[in-house]
Amino acid sequence: MASQAEIVEGTKAHIIENYGRLPVAMARGAGSRIWDADGKEYLDFFAGFGGAGVAGHCHPKIVQAVKDQAETLLCHGNLCTSAPQVELAKAITAHGFGGKVFFCHSGAEANEAAIKLVRKAAGEGRYKIISFENCFHGRTMGGLSITPKSFQAGFEPMLPGGVMVPYGDLAAVEAAIDAETAGVFVEPIQGEGGMNVPTADFMRGLRAICDANDLVLVADEVWTAPARTGKWYAYQHFGAQPDVMTLAKALGGGAPVAACVASDKYADVLTPGTHGCTMGGNPLCAAAAAASMELIESENLTDRAEEKGRWVTGTLADAGIPCINEIRGKGLMIGVAIDESAAVAKDIMMACMEHGLLVCIAKNNVLRLAPPLTTPDEDFEKALQILIRVMKEV
Numbered sequence: 001m002a003s004q005a006e007i008v009e010g011t012k013a014h015i016i017e018n019y020g021r022l023p024v025a026m027a028r029g030a031g032s033r034i035w036d037a038d039g040k041e042y043l044d045f046f047a048g049f050g051g052a053g054v055a056g057h058c059h060p061k062i063v064q065a066v067k068d069q070a071e072t073l074l075c076h077g078n079l080c081t082s083a084p085q086v087e088l089a090k091a092i093t094a095h096g097f098g099g100k101v102f103f104c105h106s107g108a109e110a111n112e113a114a115i116k117l118v119r120k121a122a123g124e125g126r127y128k129i130i131s132f133e134n135c136f137h138g139r140t141m142g143g144l145s146i147t148p149k150s151f152q153a154g155f156e157p158m159l160p161g162g163v164m165v166p167y168g169d170l171a172a173v174e175a176a177i178d179a180e181t182a183g184v185f186v187e188p189i190q191g192e193g194g195m196n197v198p199t200a201d202f203m204r205g206l207r208a209i210c211d212a213n214d215l216v217l218v219a220d221e222v223w224t225a226p227a228r229t230g231k232w233y234a235y236q237h238f239g240a241q242p243d244v245m246t247l248a249k250a251l252g253g254g255a256p257v258a259a260c261v262a263s264d265k266y267a268d269v270l271t272p273g274t275h276g277c278t279m280g281g282n283p284l285c286a287a288a289a290a291a292s293m294e295l296i297e298s299e300n301l302t303d304r305a306e307e308k309g310r311w312v313t314g315t316l317a318d319a320g321i322p323c324i325n326e327i328r329g330k331g332l333m334i335g336v337a338i339d340e341s342a343a344v345a346k347d348i349m350m351a352c353m354e355h356g357l358l359v360c361i362a363k364n365n366v367l368r369l370a371p372p373l374t375t376p377d378e379d380f381e382k383a384l385q386i387l388i389r390v391m392k393e394v
C-alpha cells in the first residue's frame, strides 16, 4: 500500500488544487474513527464535511446494503425506476412534509434543481431569489449566484436575480420583494456561515411573507438534515414548513446522493424534459441512503443528536475555557465562537488534529463540531478531553 507521503505527492501531481488540502491521506474508517495511510487514528468530529454524518464511517448495515445492491444492479437510466429509489423517496417524504423527490448527487445540484423549480413555478418575468448574508448554497453557477460575493470572485457575471439581505431581518426581506421576485432560499441553521441559529419568529415570518407574496420558500437542509439537529429536518424546530427542501451530505450514509424535495403544491412543476441527472438516484447510492435513513429510525438518532448535543454544549460551557465567546447550534450541529483576541480557530483545529481529533472551522473564527450521530459515549468523552485541553492551551 502506498505511504501517506506518496499519496499526498500523487495528489499534488495529479489532482487539481482547489481545496487547500491538509497533507493527510485517509485510508480506512469505522464509526466515529478514521485512520490515515500511516495508521494514525483520529476521532472524526466533522464526519467528512458531514458526508458520513449519520452513522459514521462504514456502518455494517450500510456496507451490507451497498454490497447487496452492487451484486444486483449498479445503475439504470432514469427512463426506468427501481425499488431503492422508491424506498428512499418514501423515507424522505414520510418524515417531512410529504411531496415528491428529485434525486441527484450533491448539495449544489439539489439547489440547482430547486432554483429551476422556483423560476418555473413563478412563471415568466419572475426570476429573483432572495437569500441571506453568510449563507452557502453551493459552487455551481446557480448556487454561487445566491451565495455571498466572497465566493463569486473571478466567476462573474452571476445569474441575474440574486438578492441578499441580512439573516434574521424580516423587514429587509419585505423591502427586497418586487414584482420579479420568485422565491426565498434559507438555511434553517447556517453552516458555512458559522452555525447561526435563527429565531422561530424569523422562520415563521418568512413563511408568512412567502404566503402573502406567492413566493416559493426553499429550505437548504444540506448541512442540517437528516437528524443532525435533533429533528429529521431542522425546519421542524421552528414550525415553519418550506415548500421545497434540499438534502445532500449525510443523506447518503457516505455515498453521494442528494435530493430536491417539493411539496404537493410544487411536485409537478418539473415536467418531463425540464430537468434531469443521468445517475441521480442510482440504485447503489439510493440503497446506501435508504439503509442510513432506516438507521435513524431504528436507533432513534434524532433523540441521540439532541441528547449528546446538550451534553457537548453543557460540558464545554462548564469547562471554564477563556477563549470561548459563544456556543451555539442545535443537536450535534455545534459552533464554538472563539474570541479573536484570545485565539485563532484554525490553530485550535490544527492542534486538535495533532492530538487525533478532527474538527473544522467556519468564518468569523468559529469552530465547528458535527460528529456522527452514532458516536459512542466514550468517544464523545475522549474528544471533549482533547478539545478542552487544546482550547485551554492555545
Ligand SMILES: Cc1ncc(COP(=O)(O)O)c(C=O)c1O
Residues within 6 Å of the ligand: 105, 106, 107, 108, 109, 111, 136, 137, 138, 139, 187, 191, 192, 220, 221, 222, 223, 248, 249
Ligand atoms: C447549506 C449548504 N448547501 C449546499 C452546499 C453544497 O453542497 P455540495 O458540496 O454537496 O455541493 C453546502 C456545502 O457545504 C452547504 O453547506
